[in-house]
Amino acid sequence: MSSDQAMELLRMLLWNSLLVAGPAVVAALVVGLLISVFQVATQLQEMTLSYVPKMVAVALVLIVLGPWMIHRMTQFAISTIQMIPELG
Numbered sequence: 179m180s181s182d183q184a185m186e187l188l189r190m191l192l193w194n195s196l197l198v199a200g201p202a203v204v205a206a207l208v209v210g211l212l213i214s215v216f217q218v219a220t221q222l223q224e225m226t227l228s229y230v231p232k233m234v235a236v237a238l239v240l241i242v243l244g245p246w247m248i249h250r251m252t253q254f255a256i257s258t259i260q261m262i263p264e265l266g
Contacts, residue, residue, distance in 0.1 A: 179265045187258070194254045198247045202236045209235040 213228045240247075 183265060187261070190254065190257075194250060198250055201243050202239050205235045205239045206232045 209232050210228060213231055217223060217227065
């Protein structure tokens, strides 16, 4: 395996990781920001108020985008396995 092939494989891995994890992370970030603004505005400092909505938002994202995420990871695994003979 040459260094160019290794770098390309690493680039594909990082890009797919970003695409698969991105929606859940963004949903948690947006909900956390909204809850923080709500807590500041109401001066309500309940710790569990920030965790439960984030978990619900991430769960909804995983339910909605889960099939796409699994398909994306499966296609990456298939393409990586098919690349093995070319790496030798």
